[in-house]
Amino acid sequence: MTNTFSYHVSESGFYGEFGGAFIPEMLYANVEEIRTKYLDIISEPAFQEEFNHLLRDYVGRPSPLYRAETLSRKYGANIYLKREDLNHTGAHKINNTIGQILLAKRLGKKRIIAETGAGQHGVATATVCALMGLECIVYMGAVDIVRQAPNVARMQMLGASVVPAESGSKTLKDATNEAIRDWINNAETTHYIIGSAIGPHPYPDMVTRFQAIVSEEIQWQLKEKTGKDHPDYVIACVGGGSNAAGAFYHFLHDDRVRLILAEAAGKGIDSGHSAATSILGTKGIIHGCMTLLMQTSDGQIVEPYSLSAGLDYPGIGPMHAHLIKSGRASVYAATDDEAMMAVIELSRSEGIIPALETAHALAILDKMTFKKDENVVISLSGRGDKDLNTYIKYLEDHQIPL
Amino acid sequence: MKSIRQTIKDKGANVLNVYFTAGHPTLESTPDIISLLAKCGADLIELGMPYSDPLADGPTIQKSSETALRNGQTTRHLFEQVRSARKQCSIPVILMGYYNQMLQYGIPEFLQEAHAAGIQGLIIPDMPMDVYERDYKKLFENNEIEISFLITPMTSEERIHQADRLSSAFVYIVSQSSITGKQGGISEKQIEYFQKIKNMKLASPSLIGFGIHDKESRSIANEYSQGAIVGSAFIRALDGKGELAEKVSNFMEQL
Numbered sequence: 088m089t090n091t092f093s094y095h096v097s098e099s100g101f102y103g104e105f106g107g108a109f110i111p112e113m114l115y116a117n118v119e120e121i122r123t124k125y126l127d128i129i130s131e132p133a134f135q136e137e138f139n140h141l142l143r144d145y146v147g148r149p150s151p152l153y154r155a156e157t158l159s160r161k162y163g164a165n166i167y168l169k170r171e172d173l174n175h176t177g178a179h180k181i182n183n184t185i186g187q188i189l190l191a192k193r194l195g196k197k198r199i200i201a202e203t204g205a206g207q208h209g210v211a212t213a214t215v216c217a218l219m220g221l222e223c224i225v226y227m228g229a230v231d232i233v234r235q236a237p238n239v240a241r242m243q244m245l246g247a248s249v250v251p252a253e254s255g256s257k258t259l260k261d262a263t264n265e266a267i268r269d270w271i272n273n274a275e276t277t278h279y280i281i282g283s284a285i286g287p288h289p290y291p292d293m294v295t296r297f298q299a300i301v302s303e304e305i306q307w308q309l310k311e312k313t314g315k316d317h318p319d320y321v322i323a324c325v326g327g328g329s330n331a332a333g334a335f336y337h338f339l340h341d342d343r344v345r346l347i348l349a350e351a352a353g354k355g356i357d358s359g360h361s362a363a364t365s366i367l368g369t370k371g372i373i374h375g376c377m378t379l380l381m382q383t384s385d386g387q388i389v390e391p392y393s394l395s396a397g398l399d400y401p402g403i404g405p406m407h408a409h410l411i412k413s414g415r416a417s418v419y420a421a422t423d424d425e426a427m428m429a430v431i432e433l434s435r436s437e438g439i440i441p442a443l444e445t446a447h448a449l450a451i452l453d454k455m456t457f458k459k460d461e462n463v464v465i466s467l468s469g470r471g472d473k474d475l476n477t478y479i480k481y482l483e484d485h486q487i488p489l
Numbered sequence: 490m491k492s493i494r495q496t497i498k499d500k501g502a503n504v505l506n507v508y509f510t511a512g513h514p515t516l517e518s519t520p521d522i523i524s525l526l527a528k529c530g531a532d533l534i535e536l537g538m539p540y541s542d543p544l545a546d547g548p549t550i551q552k553s554s555e556t557a558l559r560n561g562q563t564t565r566h567l568f569e570q571v572r573s574a575r576k577q578c579s580i581p582v583i584l585m586g587y588y589n590q591m592l593q594y595g596i597p598e599f600l601q602e603a604h605a606a607g608i609q610g611l612i613i614p615d616m617p618m619d620v621y622e623r624d625y626k627k628l629f630e631n632n633e634i635e636i637s638f639l640i641t642p643m644t645s646e647e648r649i650h651q652a653d654r655l656s657s658a659f660v661y662i663v664s665q666s667s668i669t670g671k672q673g674g675i676s677e678k679q680i681e682y683f684q685k686i687k688n689m690k691l692a693s694p695s696l697i698g699f700g701i702h703d704k705e706s707r708s709i710a711n712e713y714s715q716g717a718i719v720g721s722a723f724i725r726a727l728d729g730k731g732e733l734a735e736k737v738s739n740f741m742e743q744l
Contacts, residue, residue, distance in 0.1 A: 109588055111545040111614035113666060116643035254551055255541065267544050274643060274666045372589040372615065373542070385563045386593030387541040 094339040094410060100288025101377075102409035108287035110375045113271040117279075118375075120194065122289045128193050129186065129296065141185050142300060145218070146175045150301075152308035152464070157436040158449075164457035167318070168439070168467040169305055169334065178442065178469030179298060179330045180211035184280055186297030188215040191278035198222045198277040202266040204231055204259035204326065205397035205444060206238025207469055208282030213247035223247040226265040228258035231396045238473050256390035259326075259400050263374050283327025284404035287375030291332075291404050298333025305464055306337055313462055320457070322347040323466040324448040325418075326362070326397050328404035330468040335416070345417070347455070348407060349448040351393035352420035362391035363420045364403045365411050373402040379411070394423040394477065397444040397469075421450035427481050430471065442469030443477060493581045493610045493635050493658040496532060497694040497715050504716025505707075505744070506533035506696055507723055508585065510553040511570060512562025513539070514727060519567075520574035522727070525734055527580035529741035535612070535718065538567060538586030545614050547670030549721040553728075564594050568606040575607040583610035583637070583658065591616075596625060600632040610635040610658045618651055629657070637661045642682045646689075653691040660695040662686060662714055670721030671700045675709050683713035707744055719744065 100107050100122075108118055128134055142148040151170045158166040171179040184201075191199060199221050203209030209225040216223035225242055229251040232239050242249050255261040263281075270279045284291045284298075302321070310316040321338060323331035325348040338344040353361035361367060368379035373388060380402040381389040393399040403411075410416035421429070429449035434440045441449065445468045457463060471478065482489055497504050507526050511519050523534050539554035539562050546554070571582055584603065591599045591613065603611070611634055618638055621629075629636055635658035640649050643666055652660050664679055665671065686695065697710035698718030710717035726740040727733075 107617075109615045109617065112639040112644060112648075113545060113614075113641050113663065113668075115648070116641075116645075254555075260542065264542055264544060268547070268668050271545065272667045369593075371592060372587075374544075375615070382589070382593065384593065386587075386590040387558065388589075 094406065094415060096288065096292040096406070102406045103413060104370070105376070105378045105405035105408040106288055106291060107377050108375055109372045109377065110287045113274070114267070117270065117274050118287050121293070124194065125190060125289055125293050128190055134189060134193070137189055138186055142182065146181050146185065147173065148300065149304045149308065150174055152305060152312065154312070155437050158452070162452055162457055163459055164461045164463050165313070167309070167462065167464045169301060169464055171301065171330070171466060171468050172439070172441065172445070172470035176207070176211045176214050177472060178207040178211070179301060179333060179466070180208045180282055181214065182300055182333065183282065183294050183297040183329060184208070184211040184215045187278070187280040188219050188221070191221070191280070192219060194278060196276065196278035198224070198273060199280055200224045200226065200266050200269050200277055201280045201282060202226050202259065202262040203282065204228070204262065204400065205395065205442070206231070206235040206242070206473060207397065209247070209249070210238050210241045210245070212280050212282070213242040213245035216247060217245045224269065225249050226252050226262040226269070228252045228256070228262045230257040231259065231262070234477060235396050235473055236476070258390070258396065260388065260390070267374065283329045283400070284332040284406060285327040285374055285376060285402060291376065291406055294329050295332040295336060295406060298329050299336035301333035301466065302335060302337035305334070309462065309464070315462065317341055317344050318464040319343070319461040320345045320347055320463040321466070322349060322448050322451065322463065324349045324398065324444050324468060325403060325407060326351070326400045326444065327402065328407045330466050332404060332406055334464070334466040346410060346415060347451070348411070348416050348418045349451045350418055350420045351395055351398035351447055352422045353392040353394070355422055356420055360392035362393040362399045362401070364391070364401065365418045366420065368403065376405050378402050378405040378408045395426065395443040395447070397442070398447065419451035419454050421447040425450040430478060431487070439467070440471035441467060442471050443474045445469050490579050490607065490609070491581065493533060493583065494694065496581050497659055500532055502715060503711045504532045504696060505530065506535055506716065506718040507531045508535040508537060508718060508720030509723055509727065510537040510539050510550060510557050511567045512557030512560050513553040513724070514556060516560050516562060516566060518733060519570040520577070521733060522737065523574035523580065523582065524577040525737040526741070527578040529738050531580065531741070532716070533581050533583060535583045535585050535720070536567065536571070538564065538584055538590055540587045540590060543587065545668055547668040547721060549670040549724050553724045564590060568602050571606045571608055581609040582607065583612060584608055585612040588613050588616040597628060600628055600634050604632045604634055608634070610637065612637050612661065614639055618655055622655060626655070639663050640686070642666050649686070649689065653693050656693045659715070660691055660693050661718070662695050662697045664697050664699045664701065667699060669699055672702055673700070675706055680709070683709070687713050704744060
């Protein structure tokens with residue numbers, strides 16, 4: 088039965104009708120090892136101590152909660168930015184890779200693999216592998232290697248091997264396929280650090296738990312600033328959904344908090360070039376979990392499009408699929424152009440250049456209305472350094488003066 | 490028509506199950522390849538349903554799947570292709586596909602259509618055994634569709650017994666922890682694993698697949714199970730030059 092009263096994962100690995108572990112037998116032993124051990128490992132005091140120490144002294148947590156004055160004036164509400172962009176490596180991704188590398192060490196794994204889209208998760212994985220002295224192989228779509236060149240260089244600088252995924256659309260979905268195939272081939276030695284709240288159970292829950300620090304900090308930071316321990320809105324962009332999962336986690340069962348997801352509409356939802364999974368997707372299986380995904384009536388997975396390499400994933404994490412279907416979360420979509428306008432606006436009004444993924448969460452503010460004095464928290468999931476080439480080219484192509 | 494289980498039982502040993510991707514190299518070639526394989530001594534046909542995201546497959550099957558999808562191959566075509574092959578031969582046909590493909594078709598409809606087209610069995614590597622047992626076992630039985638589950642060197646004894654109990658066709662012994670299409674010799678470690686399975690004296694027949702590509706690897710598969718499953722090696726042969734009939738018979742001769 089669907090338990091609509093819990094938004095957490097069930098004992099059997101489901102969020103309502105979504106989730107589960109639909110994996111070939113070749114992966115069963117690995118996934119089962121993690122499933123049976125992850126909760127025990129991450130609740131060990133020694134694990135918690137090491138995790139919290141690294142988050143504080145290595146990542147630089149807590150990340151600030153910053154009231155954006157210009158945006159607040161413009162939208163007539165208190166707009167707070169949760170500055171995950173200020174983390175070491177420049178995005179929220181590092182929260183999860185710190186957690187998973189500590190887990191991998193306790194599982195006795197010597198080799199780490201990861202997939203990456205925009206390269207942020209790849210960089211975060213390469214970073215923790217360098218820190219812990221473990222071999223690191225990152226799969227990245229050949230197309231993304233071109234559009235996110237600075238991050239490729241960073242991963243290589245950190246000692247990781249970046250392997251291009253040449254199959255399919257040569258983007259995030261295909262990088263994930265290649266990583267899974269590597270894991271099948273190297274099951275005993277290798278831990279696969281999935282970067283988003285996707286994949287077979289327990290990955291979505293494990294990644295969400297490691298990212299939950301974001302909403303935990305929002306709670307006490309907002310209380311310090313406003314006296315209230317909950318915002319009226321939390322807004323986050325969603326591809327697979329790790330950033331949104333972390334920003335939502337401690338508010339999932341707090342009905343006072345409206346949870347808002349920003350999807351990538353690409354060139355427009357009906358343009359045929361979009362990554363708006365919640366609208367264009369139907370129920371099915373991708374990368375081992377039941378969720379909403381973009382597919383043909385024949386069950387072939389469709390290649391999504393977004394200018395942003397971190398959001399062009401044809402699926403969405405199963406927790407988010409459940410939040411959307413049950414009405415707990417609302418979804419707005421922002422196009423490439425709307426996201427680009429938000430990039431320019433934040434850069435010039437607040438002095439913060441956001442990642443292109445993050446800009447989708449800023450872009451949907453124009454589609455919403457707020458009451459005066461409402462507190463709105465936007466997860467500023469990443470910084471835009473990696474996107475500068477894309478930004479400059481966009482400005483030139485659209486003849487927007489620099 | 491004879492069941493898969495009965496076909497293996499009757500032959501007893503040295504069973505040959507040949508895999509290829511439906512719609513590769515062309516849509517029209519699929520029924521011909523089925524009947525050519527039957528004529529050249531294959532005992533079972535395993536027909537791959539090309540998928541956009543074949544997680545368990547190596548480059549050879551990935552590429553053949555891409556070709557087939559580019560050719561316009563769909564699930565409906567597949568039923569037509571088997572129907573057409575049925576006019577020429579009665580060799581049992583097993584479909585191998587991913588769970589999502591069957592889910593989108595609708596499992597009851599898929600099973601009915603498969604049976605009507607003359608398909609005997611299914612292999613769905615990413616459908617969990619307990620989901621099958623809970624939701625679909627009755628439906629498979631009612632439609633006379635047999636199923637095979639996979640075991641690997643990392644599968645626990647408990648799960649091997651579960652696969653044995655639930656497989657109504659045969660237990661699919663994956664020869665090594667890898668994706669499909671690995672070439673090279675069979676290691677001591679693999680032999681140990683085959684021996685362990687043989688010693689378990691499973692109730693179901695078993696066939697060994699993954700990395701079986703020549704006489705030598707096939708004879709090892711024959712020694713430790715009822716036979717061999719050959720896939721990527723045959724697809725590579727189909728990709729070669731020459732007439733289809735010649736390619737199939739040449740390949741079968743060197744196996």
